[in-house]
Amino acid sequence: MGPAVTLVKDSPPAARKPRSAVSATTGRRPGRRRENLAGYLFMSPWIAGFLLLTAGPMAASLYFAFTDYNLFNTPKWVGFDNFTKMFHDPRWQKSVEVTAKYVVIGTPLKLLLALGVAMLLAQSRRGQAFYRAAFYAPSLIGASVSVGFVWRSLFSDGAIVDRTQSVFGWHVGGWVGNADWVLYCLVALTVWQFGAPMVIFLAGLKQVPRELYEAAEMDGAGPLRRFWNITLPMISPVLFFNVLLETIHSFQIFGSAYVVSNGTCGPADATLVYTCYLYEQGFKNAQMGFAAAMAWMLLLAVALVTAVLFWSQKKWVHYEEGAR
Amino acid sequence: MGTGRNVERRTILKAAGASAAAVGLAATAGCGGSGAGDGTVTIRYSWWGAEERAQKINKTIALFEKKYPKIKVKTDFQTYASFWEKFQTQAAGGNPPDVFQNAVTFLRKYDKRGILLDLKSQVEAGNLSLDHFRAGVTKVGEVDGKQLGVPVGSNTMALVIDKKVFEKAGVEPHAGWTWDDYFKALKTIHDRTKVAGDTGYFSIMYLYDLYLRQNGKAFYTDDGLGFDKADLTEWWTDGYNRVKAGIVTDPKVVAQDFPKSSLSAGHGASEFTWDNFTVRYSAEGDSTYGLAPIPTMDGKHTGQYLASLMLSASARTAHPKEVAQFIDFMVHDPEVGKIMGYDRGILASTEQYSAYRPTDAVNKEIAQYEDDTAKAGVLGTITPHPSGADTIEAAFLRIGGDLGQGKTKVADAVKQFFTESEAAFQA
Known part of the structure; x- marks a missing residue:
């Protein structure tokens, strides 16, 4: 999965570089310990940040998940109460339903569009760089609050989407206020940001050896056949990477739901995605124990989905040994 | 990388210095100097x-x-x-x-x-x-x-009306009018102007409080709810029927108008809210807004109080x-x-x-308006709200909205509201 790996930037370069730089200058043993120390010292801002801002809060949240905690009281141990309450809470169930719907509809649509456009852009033509940039742009700004506001106005009653629809005699009176439609407005927003997976697909497509297509064409394979038997298997590692990333990403939707619904996650809980409900319980109702339990439940669910995806890749992801 | 080594080291030192500085900044910002040396x-x-x-x-x-x-x-x-x-x-x-x-x-x-x-x-x-x-x-x-x-400042609940629509429909609110009068007025307004008469009275906690007070109850006791499931079932059933009849604004429209009020957006002719909100609505909307008395059960008691x-x-x-x-x-x-x-x-x-x-x-x-209300002698004393009232107010509004959209049945909505209230009181 060559092209994919280059895009993953998880560890800050500053944390890695000193070690190689220092050990390359002096390789003598006596100074080793001091150099190690220096290395750790240089890493210390990152380590401190990790411990204080990530590991610590995570441990605390795991503890809170088993307590009754309203931010002001001393947390009271309640065992699995928060989890049993969660499973019996109709709004929690609703939030799971809304999120699942969003993930299941939004992710495939986004990836299909990304792959389709990537295939068009993979052919050489004039102004290619411009198109790539243009299609990628929404991914850069799509997560911002202002785009959420723009979206809300686009899909309101009497706004452009509504009026265009009405021309075809299909009047719903705006998606934003309609509990049956508003989720699709969020789906449209995520699909619109297909640029990021598109770029990754594009990189994958560029790696497919031309000879394979030529040979297949010689043998009389049509475009569909070539796509199915050459393109798809050859880019399956990239596809897998995109599916994984976008699925995980979709589960965490918050900003767009919050902004488009104006902070209400409504109407009628139609945009009550998981994190929205978590936020409401934690920061509006101050049920921090419950919110922490919800967060861990989400982690478990995402981990489970990831595990299933990894397990399934044996069946459909094709790693070409000598391709590079 | 041979030539870049020195440069790299310098960059790292800079980066380290910068992060140290950032930590220092954060530390001083945390203290937020509230008492300077000169006694300020x-x-x-x-x-x-x-x-x-x-x-x-x-x-x-x-x-x-x-x-x-x-x-x-x-x-x-x-x-x-x-x-x-x-x-x-x-x-x-x-x-x-x-x-x-x-x-x-x-x-x-x-x-x-x-x-x-x-x-x-x-x-x-x-x-x-x-x-x-x-x-x-x-x-x-x-x-x-x-x-x-x-x-x-003090305020009291009132009925804020779109004067132009009321005039056009020929409806005139008056002190001591009853709920029957009020709902008839809404129907007249809807029939004559095609505008819904009210923006969604049945999900406003403070209005339901007034209605309950007129009936010798209140929304809150010192530590709980002052009404039962049967009361709320009746209130919400009527409310939902009025949405369906078109005399109360469609909650879909209300959701889209938010955070603007559907009254100032021109999608409803009246709204129960605090009397000083006319200042806001006059700035927000195009019409002229006025204040009307709260409808009553008995022609006298409005249940109002000064908040x-x-x-x-x-x-x-x-x-x-x-x-x-x-x-x-x-x-x-x-x-x-x-x-x-x-x-x-x-x-x-x-x-x-x-x-x-x-x-x-x-x-x-x-x-x-406040002068008249005071002179009419209808002002009672406020019941301080129990802890959790803010969450309950939001739940009342939200569940009322769900109900209006037809997404919940009345019985389920009532049950949900009581469950959430219970949790809010305990929090």
Whole structure:
């Protein structure tokens, strides 16, 4: 999965570089310990940040998940109460339903569009760089609050989407206020940001050896056949990477739901995605124990989905040994 | 990488230096110097409201800082919901603003959590005066024997109407009209103007409170709900039927208009809300807005009471004296009253009340409305809300909206509301 790996930037370069730089200058043993120390010292801002801002809060949240905690009281141990309450809470169930719907509809649509456009852009033509940039742009700004506001106005009653629809005699009176439609407005927003997976697909497509297509064409394979038997298997590692990333990403939707619904996650809980409900319980109702339990439940669910995806890749992801 | 080694090392050192500096900055920012060496004291003041209110308040703060040059005021404001989210987080972190706007729904909640300063001690110390207030107004800030807030203005629930639509439909509200009269009026309005008569009365906690009070109950007791499932089932069933009949605005439309009111957006002809909201609606909408009496059961009792916006202080403040002086200035100074007008309700202290004479029609009508209400002798005493009332108010509004959209059956909605209320009281 060559092209994919280059895009993953998880560890800050500053944390890695000193070690190689220092050990390359002096390789003598006596100074080793001091150099190690220096290395750790240089890493210390990152380590401190990790411990204080990530590991610590995570441990605390795991503890809170088993307590009754309203931010002001001393947390009271309640065992699995928060989890049993969660499973019996109709709004929690609703939030799971809304999120699942969003993930299941939004992710495939986004990836299909990304792959389709990537295939068009993979052919050489004039102004290619411009198109790539243009299609990628929404991914850069799509997560911002202002785009959420723009979206809300686009899909309101009497706004452009509504009026265009009405021309075809299909009047719903705006998606934003309609509990049956508003989720699709969020789906449209995520699909619109297909640029990021598109770029990754594009990189994958560029790696497919031309000879394979030529040979297949010689043998009389049509475009569909070539796509199915050459393109798809050859880019399956990239596809897998995109599916994984976008699925995980979709589960965490918050900003767009919050902004488009104006902070209400409504109407009628139609945009009550998981994190929205978590936020409401934690920061509006101050049920921090419950919110922490919800967060861990989400982690478990995402981990489970990831595990299933990894397990399934044996069946459909094709790693070409000598391709590079 | 051979040639880049030195450069790299330098970059790393720079990066390390920068992060050290950042840590240092964060540390100093955390301390938020509230007491400088020269005896100058800084207090933090937060409120909810819109830009318009902020401009007025900033003017009043300039006056205060002129009179008390040793006290600096740092301000911060949000919209209502965001304000309380932020406040809760700040308060939980032990860092609430020194002085802040408050309302009756939050008094017991934050008193229970030890956040509110009992201002009685400051009154006794002579830093804050509770004299010269309009009759009974200071009672609103008095809960369980403590003075948890001092009112800046008082308001009461009213029916805000779109005068042009009412006129066009030939409907005239009058004191002592009944609910039957009111709902008939809504129908007439809808028949004659095609505008829904009301924007969704059945999910407003404060209105249901009035209705219950007219029937000898109330929304809250000292520690729970003052009505049962059968009461609410009836209230919501009627409400839903009226949405279906078209005389109450479709909740889909209400959801889209939000945060604007459907009244000022022209999608409803009347709305039950606080009387001082006509100031906001007149700024927001194109029509002319007026105030009408609350409908009654018996032709007399409206169930109304005076509520108010208050200033409260944090129990954690390092400068209780300065905070008390600040509150005292803000509620008593006549100039402040002139600047604020009825933005936060009818001015509470007599000094400010007599200093400000409304000149525009909107503010004049608010004054007239409260005068009439007081003279009609319908004002009762407020029941302080139990802790959790804020969450319950939001749930009432939300579940009412779900119901109106036809997404929940009445029975399920009622059940859900009672479950959520239970949780809110316990939180």
